[in-house]
Amino acid sequence: MVTEDEIRHVAGLMKIKVDDYSGYVEKVNAMISYFDILDSAGVESEEIPFHEISVSSLREDCHVPFDGSLIEHLKHYRGAYVRAPKMSR
Amino acid sequence: MNLKISALEYAEGVQNGSISAEDFVACTLEQIEKVDEKIHAFLSVYEGAVDKARDIDKRIKSGETVGACCGMPISVKDNICITGEKTTCGSRMLEDYVSPYDATVISRLRDEDAVFVGKTNMDEFAMGLTTEFSAFGPSYNPWDTSLTPGGSSGGSAASVSAFECSASLGSDTGGSVRNPASFCSVVGYKPTYGLISRYGLVSYANSIEQIGPLSRTVKDTAFLLDVIAGSDPLDNTTVDSTGGYLSGIESGIEGKKIGLVSEMTGEGIDSAVASATSSAVSKLEGLGATCEEVSLDMVKYSVASYYTITATEAGSNLARYDNLRYGYDFGVEGYEFNSYIERARSKFGAEVTRRMILGGFVPSAGHAGRYFLKALKVKSKLSREMGHAFEKFDLLLSPTVPVLPFGIGDKIDDPVSLFLVDINTVTANLTGRPAVSVPFAVSGGRPIGMQLMADSMRDAELLQAAFALEQTVRLPEVPI
Numbered sequence: 001m002v003t004e005d006e007i008r009h010v011a012g013l014m015k016i017k018v019d020d021y022s023g024y025v026e027k028v029n030a031m032i033s034y035f036d037i038l039d040s041a042g043v044e045s046e047e048i049p050f051h052e053i054s055v056s057s058l059r060e061d062c063h064v065p066f067d068g069s070l071i072e073h074l075k076h077y078r079g080a081y082v083r084a085p086k087m088s089r
Numbered sequence: 090m091n092l093k094i095s096a097l098e099y100a101e102g103v104q105n106g107s108i109s110a111e112d113f114v115a116c117t118l119e120q121i122e123k124v125d126e127k128i129h130a131f132l133s134v135y136e137g138a139v140d141k142a143r144d145i146d147k148r149i150k151s152g153e154t155v156g157a158c159c160g161m162p163i164s165v166k167d168n169i170c171i172t173g174e175k176t177t178c179g180s181r182m183l184e185d186y187v188s189p190y191d192a193t194v195i196s197r198l199r200d201e202d203a204v205f206v207g208k209t210n211m212d213e214f215a216m217g218l219t220t221e222f223s224a225f226g227p228s229y230n231p232w233d234t235s236l237t238p239g240g241s242s243g244g245s246a247a248s249v250s251a252f253e254c255s256a257s258l259g260s261d262t263g264g265s266v267r268n269p270a271s272f273c274s275v276v277g278y279k280p281t282y283g284l285i286s287r288y289g290l291v292s293y294a295n296s297i298e299q300i301g302p303l304s305r306t307v308k309d310t311a312f313l314l315d316v317i318a319g320s321d322p323l324d325n326t327t328v329d330s331t332g333g334y335l336s337g338i339e340s341g342i343e344g345k346k347i348g349l350v351s352e353m354t355g356e357g358i359d360s361a362v363a364s365a366t367s368s369a370v371s372k373l374e375g376l377g378a379t380c381e382e383v384s385l386d387m388v389k390y391s392v393a394s395y396y397t398i399t400a401t402e403a404g405s406n407l408a409r410y411d412n413l414r415y416g417y418d419f420g421v422e423g424y425e426f427n428s429y430i431e432r433a434r435s436k437f438g439a440e441v442t443r444r445m446i447l448g449g450f451v452p453s454a455g456h457a458g459r460y461f462l463k464a465l466k467v468k469s470k471l472s473r474e475m476g477h478a479f480e481k482f483d484l485l486l487s488p489t490v491p492v493l494p495f496g497i498g499d500k501i502d503d504p505v506s507l508f509l510v511d512i513n514t515v516t517a518n519l520t521g522r523p524a525v526s527v528p529f530a531v532s533g534g535r536p537i538g539m540q541l542m543a544d545s546m547r548d549a550e551l552l553q554a555a556f557a558l559e560q561t562v563r564l565p566e567v568p569i
Contacts, residue, residue, distance in 0.1 A: 002450065010449040014404060015411075016442055017431035027504050028446055034505045035397055035451065035460050041390040043466035059322045066189065073189055074414065076421050084413050085421045085429040 002029050090116040093566075096161050096255040096309040103149065103159035110149075110160030114142035114204055117162040121206065121253045124569060129228045130238075130248035132167050133175055134207040141204045156202030157316065163198060164254040166245050167208040168215055169300065170289040171195050178291050179211040179223040179241075181436040186415050192289020193324065194258060194300050194317045201316050206254050209244030213438045215260055215293045216403065217241050218268050218510055221501050222440040229497070230273060231569045233534055236494045239269030242303065246273040249303050251569050256309055258317075260290055262298040263395050264489075264514025267526035270303050271489035271538025274528040274564060276555070277303050278310045279514075281545045282521035283328040285314075286321035294402040295326075297395075297518040307527065307556040311335040314548065333549060340553045343377030345483040347541075347554075352388035353487035353513040361532035362488045369486065369529055369539045372561040373554075383478050383485065387471035388516055392508050394471070395515040397451050397464035404448020407441070410434065443504075472520040479544040484554050487513045489526040489538035513540060523548045525555045531565055 007028060008021045018024065076083035090112055094102070102108030118138065125131050145160035165171060168178045170188035172195075177183045191199065198205075212222040220228040220243030228243045230236040231251040238247040242259025246269030249257050259266040261279040270277025278301045285300045292298075302313040311334035319330035347370075354366055370380045412419055412433035419433055437445070451460035478485060490510055500507045517524035522545055526538040539558060543551035 006450075007446055010446050010453070011442075013453075014408075014445045014449040015427060015430045016434050016437070016445055018435070018442060024443060024446060027443055028450075030503075030505050031396065031443070031447055031508075032450070032460075034508060035393045035464075037393045038390055038397070038460065038463040038467065041387070041463060041467050041470075043463060043470055046466035046470050048462070048465045049469055053325065058325060068189065070189060073187065075185075075416060075418055076413065082413060083421055085424040085426045087426045 002032055092116055092120055092252040095306045096304055097306070097312055099161055099255050100157065100159045103145070110142040110145040111139060114160060114162050114206070115139050117206055117254060124251050125253060127229060127234055128231055128247050128251050129226060130209055130244040130251065130253055131164070131207045132177060132179070132210050132225055132244070135174070135205055138162065138204045138206045145202055145204070156200060158198060158201040158203035160202055160204045161255045162206045163203045164207055164209050164245060164248045164257040165195070165205055166211050166242050166257070166259045168211060168260055168291040169194065169258055170291070171205060171208070174208065176208070176291065178215070179213045179225060180438070180441070181224045182410050182417065182434070183415060184417050190289065193286035193321045195289065197317045209242070209248050209257060211244055212241035213441050214291070214403070214407065215241040215262055215265055216440050216444050218265065218507060219497070219501070220244060221497060222438055224438055227497055230494055231567050232274065232494070232536055235496055236535065237272065237497050239272030239494065241265040243269045245303050246270050246275055246277065249273070249275045249305060250567050256302060256304040256313055259301055259303050260298055261301045261518065262294050262399060263511050263518050266301040266303060267489050267514050267524060267538070267540060268510070270526040272494040272536060274531065274536035274538070274567065275303050275305055276307050276310050276528065277301065277526040278314065279517055279524045280314065280318065281328070281523045281548055283326045284318045284330060284523070284548060286324040286327050288321055288323035292406045294399040295406070296398070296402060307552060307559045308335060308338060310525070311338050311552045314552070328546070331546070331549060334552050337549055338553055338556045341376065342373065342554045342557045345378040345554065346481065347373055347378050347380045348383030348478055348482035348485045349380055350388065350485055350487045351382045351384050353491070357509065358488065358491040359493050361493060362491055362537055365530040365532070365537045366488050366539070369558065373486070373558060376557050376561070380486065383482060385471065385474045385478060385516070387467055387474050388512070390467045391471055391515050391519060392512050394464040394467035395511065395519055396508060397460050398468065400444050400447035401452045401461055403444050407445055468519045471516060475516070475520045475522060483543070483550065485542040487540050489513060489540040493532060493535040493537065517542050521545055523551050525551055527555045527558050528564055529558070529562055
């Protein structure tokens with residue numbers, strides 16, 4: 001079971017603020033409870049595979065000219081700088 | 090003007106002069122104007138498409154060679170970027186976002202002279218399977234507007250079904266192309282992972298999602314795959330395409346071995362869907378294939394694995410939406426950084442918020458071993474089971490969705506019930522295998538699609554089987 005406090009905590013970590021955390025408890029719990037089926041999958045000894053790609057196989061990090069001013073696509077900028085909220089409280 | 094012709098018939102008509110691209114595209118836009126009030130397949134419509142089609146006609150008249158699409162009107166799911174056009178992902182968060190670049194699939198279609206007629210509706214950030222989670226309201230099924238068209242590429246499927254375009258592009262993370270294709274009685278294709286570039290697709294769950302075409306015929310899908318598939322230096326997960334998807338499509342399926350996946354045809358399946366599946370087996374056997382049941386034990390856990398992995402990846406992908414680089418008009422003055430982001434993200438819908446919370450919870454310290462790591466292990470074991478199955482069988486068969494298309498609002502408050510609608514489609518995504526939904530039956534006015542799956546990079550063989558199955562059925566016309 002996930003409590004309202006846990007949902008509030010995780011939402012905080014994800015930088016989400018909602019008006020009513022209690023409204024999420026039932027559905028998130030239903031989802032998490034369904035995931036409990038994974039306990040019976042019997043996959044404890046299974047290895048998780050991964051693919052290695054050598055650095056030489058990655059694309060070159062090259063400059064692609066852009067026909068326009070990208071910064072003008074932002075909502076908040078001044079000159080060549082992005083405008084952001086202040087970092088400290 | 091007959092808008093019901095296939096995309097290939099359109100291209101042939103334009104090439105031989107019997108169809109004017111301008112007239113056809115103009116009629117397509119008129120059809121959108123006429124029916125989209127009821128269907129709501131589109132979030133934006135490009136009136137300038139007619140000018141582009143007129144240019145195609147002019148070039149043909151002047152003797153110039155035009156691309157294979159010949160001005161074919163194509164709709165595009167609203168999570169695929171087109172230069173200078175809005176890409177909202179069905180979200181208020183990106184309501185005003187205009188893409189500064191083309192996705193690779195768009196560039197490739199543009200190079201072949203496709204004409205884009207608009208962007209289609211979808212569940213917000215592709216999280217859903219009914220389009221009911223679109224911030225701009227749901228789409229409606231052209232077969233019966235009280236029904237959902239499926240999702241998350243519901244707008245794309247509805248637009249093809251309602252003759253609002255010749256074909257469409259969607260994205261498929263757990264069945265988001267095949268599910269709506271099944272519900273709207275069109276062909277929906279999820280390629281081998283890496284066969285189609287994801288560059289310019291707004292990411293949801295990168296490790297399993299793919300762009301895929303939706304069309305009225307299997308041949309149209311093969312044609313589109315020939316145009317858009319293949320490696321792309323802008324997406325390192327892409328692989329080379331063998332091509333020739335259309336040219337070999339009539340090869341037939343005589344002698345092929347087909348496995349009917351027992352976990353996808355058992356508990357919870359609608360009786361009409363079960364009956365259609367038996368009929369599909371008979372028809373495939375009638376074409377010279379042999380069919381027998383195969384068990385994939387991990388399918389039982391696939392939906393839990395899928396939602397755990399996608400929630401985790403979505404939680405990471407959605408972290409970029411801080412409203413500074415992308416977003417809507419909301420001033421930064423007077424806010425501290427974190428509170429600004431929290432406030433800005435209130436534009437996410439309830440389903441996206443739920444999945445972000447899940448995406449923070451399941452991989453977190455103390456829970457990762459129980460959920461996320463086990464989900465990855467199920468994915469690994471399922472892939473191995475599929476590998477074993479393909480040592481014995483050329484193809485696997487199941488209904489695309491175990492239930493008939495359901496009403497708008499019927500499942501919206503029951504997330505687990507909605508999860509289980511995905512049970513037959515997520516396996517192809519988790520294992521990277523190609524899969525296709527072929528329109529197969531209509532029961533009480535509700536379409537039923539059959540799903541065929543093949544081993545990785547066997548896309549050509551898969552389309553051959555899909556074409557063979559398609560030829561065995563004659564379905565009623567969509568009542569629109």
